[in-house]
Amino acid sequence: MKLLIFFLERRRALVHCSFCILYFSVFFALNWRPGGTNVMHTLTLLLIGGVGIGIAYQIYYLLVLAYRHKKPLLATFGFFIGFSVIGAIGYALFIGSENKLSTEIVDHAAEHTVWNYLLFFAPWYIHLAKYGVIFYFAEKLLFEKLDVWLSRYWPDLIVPVATFAGFNQLVPHFFNNLMHLVFERLVSNRRLKPVQLAHLSNLVKYGTVNHFAPVRKLAPLEAEIAAVRNMLAMEEGHRVGLQVSGCVSGLQVPPMLLLSIAKNMIKHGEVLPGGDEALLEVRVEDTSLHVIGMNGVRQTPGWAVQDGGQGLQHMRQLLKAIYGNLATLHTDTIDGCFYLYLRIDNLNPNNHGK
Known part of the structure; x- marks a missing residue:
């Protein structure tokens, strides 16, 4: 052993x-x-x-x-x-x-x-x-x-190697998807509404700042939630409801963490069975962060397998590298629904570096 x-x-x-x-x-x-x-x-x-x-x-x-x-x-x-x-x-x-x-x-x-x-x-x-x-x-x-x-x-025994400890794989992963989204919108026959263009501009600004700026381990949770709001508001055809509760001021999370979850819900997910909108809940209790995602499953290989997908793999490696056993990420697919539960305890920037 x-x-x-x-x-x-x-x-x-x-x-x-x-x-x-x-x-x-x-x-x-x-x-x-x-x-x-x-x-x-x-x-x-x-x-x-x-x-x-x-x-x-x-x-x-x-x-x-x-x-x-x-x-x-x-x-x-x-x-x-x-x-x-x-x-x-x-x-x-x-x-x-x-x-x-x-x-x-x-x-x-x-x-x-x-x-x-x-x-x-x-x-x-x-x-x-x-x-x-x-x-x-x-x-x-x-x-x-x-x-x-x-x-x-053996999820409890996996300890990420040093290459993942100092590099957030979610940043380039999301940035590549973001550039693909921008190109798709530019060549599309559908005209963007002014409000959608504003949301896209804010999203690109946040993505490029994190991609080209000096590497930072954590970003303000408020900025991450604002970027998620921009993404969901820009994608009018995708019904994803965002619920935020608790005090998010002063807390920090790895850049692109919540954005990657929201992006996956839009890219790979559908509305819930029965027609209800998908749900992304962000809840802060004391210094613990809870993120709950529920959406229907689109017929794509990455979401047909529990724990599958490169984005989820990067999330697990990043969370393990920064928070160790203080972070847990569970995913499951039940009756046509994809469930994601993320919990980070003791979410204090002073404990995890910048």
Whole structure:
């Protein structure tokens, strides 16, 4: 159980352990001698396999340096340095000297020039480097899928990794949807009423301020509710009733939290069965925030599955990172209705930073 909890808390490490196990399994399967092996041959395979996985992860971290840290020239320089150092060590160990390791894979009776070695080493290096590229692009996809699966079965044990602790995924997620909405309104044949245009302008202003301004952990709850009112008022065709009770002054929440809930109700939801309007209730009791959402379910995959949807996944990660066990988010689909309940206890900006 302790090992399970360890990997749940370090899910990215679990993904990379899976990469390494798969790599070594394939490597030994392709290079194992049919008639058996000896200790030196096994050690040689371990050495070459270790160098291979090292090259793959060298490329992986160079891609991180180039794309995430915006240093492509330094990454290119690192690629050639790694190629030169590993190539020189390989030549000295297997070609330049005859030893127990080199005799397992090199015929020293034949002549081996530096040029012939380079013609062999360069394609071999490139072949292993492509695994680093695969690791880099597969990591995000596998990590997100693993997070969805684990959060569904062990929600209390999931601890978000550091990348989510300092970055609100809801901000770019909502901003992309907002830009799509603006473009849709611009190319639509339906003219916006002046009041709708005013609401859209206020919504775009709030969205761009949070997207382009310096990253902030929390935003005023009053501003978030005002943005929700703008969104609901602009979308006249969607019947979503907003109810606010309690004192919201002075309290703060993560930017785009309530907006993302309202956006999902409009984008994926319908009126309640029977024709009643959908409901979004925001209630403050002392320093606890309660958000209750009820709407009909539109026939889309993200809302057909409980806990599904990328937006909900981002919400869970963000709430866990900022509030820990003080925040709970429950969702369920019952009899054609989607229910959302969010509770944040001790909603005090001084306790959670800005």
